[in-house]
Amino acid sequence: xNLSLEKQLxxxxxxxxxxRRRKLKNLGIMIVFAAVIFLVASFQFLTASLTAxxxxxxAEAPEIVVQKLSAGRQEALPLSYxxxxxxxxxxxxxxxxxxxxxxxxxxxxxxxxxxxxxxxxPKGDRLFQALDGQLPxxxxxxxxxxxxxxxxxxxxxxxxxLFRPDLTLKPLRVVGSFKSDTDxxxxxxxxxxxxxxxxxxxxxxxxxxxxxxxxxxxxxxxTIAKKISALLPGTRVLTRPQISQTYRVVFGWRSGFAxxxxxxxxxxxxxxxxxxxxxxxxxxxxxxxxxxxxGWQTGDILLLRCWESLTVAGxxxxxxxxxxxxxxFLLGGELFKPVLLGWSVIHPPLRLLPTVxxxxxxxxxxxxxxxxxxxxVIPAWRAAIIPPDAAIR
Amino acid sequence: MRPSLVLALFLxxxxxxxxxxxxxxxxxxxxxxxxxxxxxxxxAAMGLTDLCLATEARYTRHPAVSDPxxxxxxxxxxxxxxxxGSFWACPVDRQxxxxx
Numbered sequence: 034x035n036l037s038l039e040k041q042l043x044x045x046x047x048x049x050x051x052x053r054r055r056k057l058k059n060l061g062i063m064i065v066f067a068a069v070i071f072l073v074a075s076f077q078f079l080t081a082s083l084t085a086x087x088x089x090x091x092a093e094a095p096e097i098v099v100q101k102l103s104a105g106r107q108e109a110l111p112l113s114y115x116x117x118x119x120x121x122x123x124x125x126x127x128x129x130x131x132x133x134x135x136x137x138x139x140x141x142x143x144x145x146x147x148x149x150x151x152x153x154x155p156k157g158d159r160l161f162q163a164l165d166g167q168l169p170x171x172x173x174x175x176x177x178x179x180x181x182x183x184x185x186x187x188x189x190x191x192x193x194x195l196f197r198p199d200l201t202l203k204p205l206r207v208v209g210s211f212k213s214d215t216d217x218x219x220x221x222x223x224x225x226x227x228x229x230x231x232x233x234x235x236x237x238x239x240x241x242x243x244x245x246x247x248x249x250x251x252x253x254x255x256t257i258a259k260k261i262s263a264l265l266p267g268t269r270v271l272t273r274p275q276i277s278q279t280y281r282v283v284f285g286w287r288s289g290f291a292x293x294x295x296x297x298x299x300x301x302x303x304x305x306x307x308x309x310x311x312x313x314x315x316x317x318x319x320x321x322x323x324x325x326x327x328g329w330q331t332g333d334i335l336l337l338r339c340w341e342s343l344t345v346a347g348x349x350x351x352x353x354x355x356x357x358x359x360x361x362f363l364l365g366g367e368l369f370k371p372v373l374l375g376w377s378v379i380h381p382p383l384r385l386l387p388t389v390x391x392x393x394x395x396x397x398x399x400x401x402x403x404x405x406x407x408x409x410v411i412p413a414w415r416a417a418i419i420p421p422d423a424a425i426r
Numbered sequence: 427m428r429p430s431l432v433l434a435l436f437l438x439x440x441x442x443x444x445x446x447x448x449x450x451x452x453x454x455x456x457x458x459x460x461x462x463x464x465x466x467x468x469x470a471a472m473g474l475t476d477l478c479l480a481t482e483a484r485y486t487r488h489p490a491v492s493d494p495x496x497x498x499x500x501x502x503x504x505x506x507x508x509x510x511g512s513f514w515a516c517p518v519d520r521q522x523x524x525x526x
Contacts, residue, residue: 049429374479
């Protein structure tokens, strides 16, 4: 065997034996380190996966959404705005939507009630492929998301009622349900016809909640949005790229919980690094001195320390990252769910697009293993350059 | 047995486990477009703008189309009290407010 390789293997053997001698301490450090890496990696995997899932599922979100604002809040938009937009060159279709929230007093759940004419929407003629049953067309007909159906606990019944704002009952009939593969979008959805939604929310017949605008040339989205904004003062105009941008931001490192995770991880790491950097124990110093008396060079001792730190930190990284993958993609991020979902009564199972980039793994490695190596090798070098007789005394 | 061999076997076991996870991830990614086709249709046909993850507050149910500063604008002196607010970053976008 190559002499250099044999030397490294012997050093590694000695390192492992040395780690085993102080197994309680080293195992403790490794477990804490792995737990910190697990937290950071879990969060990184979860946010990356949520962002990728959002980008993928919302790729066909409305090109432009027009909302009316009053005193800084959204309010119903008059349908007369449609006529004012007819003259804007480049607009292909405008679809008025009615949507809002319904709070269920019995369960504390929030439903999203949505109504739009599918004939005006892209792929509207294929909407039936996203549901089991039929589309709502008649009076009181609705299609339910799986979360709503479970919350209402209809037990085979097809009829139920919701309260209008004046507390009169609005009878509804279930004619379909969204497929489970759409849960991540439709779990809390009650889809109905615009007339029925107006009746439920008591919205005037000549008003809607917002407008979905589709343009002939997607490259002109921004230009047409500016024209709409100029034509309809007091409105908020959102574009598809902005919607996409929102999802890149909300799950980013800037979010509150991420900061807490990172701060915790950082604090734990600083304590660990400080402990290592504050100097070796008398026993460790004596061990180094004996090794030097036996003929070991300073470089050999540094290599020994390098192997020791690399073994502890590398194993912790491997353990932490593997556990994080299992946690996020096989267990649905159970640890983060309480914070991610809060007090939500309706929440779909997290079926996310597995997204693990090499850059993420490298980032976690650089943030954890490299500083640990530095923090442990420097004090070892300090001890290694002390004369052996002084260290033994 | 040499300790370094024990470590090598341990790393090999981890390598096999991680390779299996990577393979499973690839399989799931490959099956994703077909599995999520109905979701794409639902998005286009109903004009959906947001994922249904947290349904407790409108700014976490529909962060893309709700007021960007809603957590503090429910009433004067309002405090953010929904737990999800601590996980989700406020979608601050200076280009909003009618100036896309």
